């Protein structure tokens with residue numbers, strides 16, 4: 443099969459399409475013929491050799507969509523032929539991938555199989571951090587940093603679908619328009635405005651902050667949170683060793699938490715996916731949440747896909763297509 447690997451640590455140019463043996467599904471696994479694979483920021487770090495810890499699979503890719511073509515022992519063969527999306531520890535940028543069967547989900551009805559390639563990583567991350575064990579209160583405010591990112595574009599929509607009021611940060615006027623279309627009520631251009639000043643001026647004290655920036659935003663995130671608020675840190679693009687004034691936690695009765703989906707044990711991912719399919723998939727089915735595919739590239743153009751994400755010129759999700767004859771997805775959010 444064709445698969446995309448990083449030939450050595452480096453820039454997007456080190457990505458290459460190689461030939462690998464088709465994996466065989468082991469016990470508890472299903473073999474998926476891949477239609478589309480989501481591109482995530484973690485893939486960029488893995489390619490550059492800066493991903494913390496060891497990445498298990500030299501083939502990149504944390505999520506795919508496709509069709510089940512074979513099953514291993516202990517997996518019912520009536521799965522064969524089903525269209526699925528899958529959460530992976532790696533191996534998604536390939537024509538076939540063997541997946542733990544409990545990490546598969548059906549493609550929600552109105553979502554195309556191509557778009558479904560970008561669902562699982564963001565959905566499982568956002569859902570597990572913000573909606574489990576219980577969703578935020580309707581009417582409360584949530585601050586989502588990077589509202590035009592793969593993660594942020596879903597967090598905004600899910601929060602809005604639950605009646606939560608969303609403020610978000612973005613880095614350009616085009617991204618501001620995109621975030622507004624997704625339902626954000628307050629959109630702050632972080633290149634021109636200070637998000638904490640903007641929120642405090644408007645009297646907005648979020649109950650929840652979803653952060654992907656880390657060190658540079660910690661103090662301001664704690665400053666804006668309302669009493670009893672919760673800061674959820676899932677990324678630290680600006681650094682991971684900030685100074686923190688613990689007084690703020692005590693005065694505000696605040697909670698700071700975070701998690702890394704990829705390193706969570708399989709049984710936790712089983713629970714997340716089960717909860718996601720029961721509670722979030724109906725939102726896709728009734729159109730309250732829509733996929734945000736910005737662009738899709740064939741495997742041979744994986745470097746362009748990585749460059750797009752690296753330069754942050756995208757809005758929503760970027761995909762790779764296993765079949766080079768599939769037409770690229772139009773930029774429907776331009």
Ligand SMILES: NC(=O)c1ccc[n+]([C@@H]2O[C@H](COP(=O)([O-])OP(=O)(O)OC[C@H]3O[C@@H](n4cnc5c(N)ncnc54)[C@H](OP(=O)(O)O)[C@@H]3O)[C@@H](O)[C@H]2O)c1
Pocket residue numbers: 481482483484563564567587588589590591592593594611612613614617632654655675676677678679701702703704751754755758
């Ligand atoms: N912990 C987990 O389990 C987990 C899982 C998945 C992803 N993540 C993390 O979540 C983040 C988003 O991932 P992704 O795959 O969705 O990547 P992505 O689409 O490339 O998003 C990165 C976003 O960061 C935004 N950004 C950069 N500097 C910013 C700033 N100063 N203020 C606000 N936003 C800023 C960019 O927006 P602008 O260009 O508009 O500035 C861009 O939209 C990454 O940090 C990733 O590592 C964590």
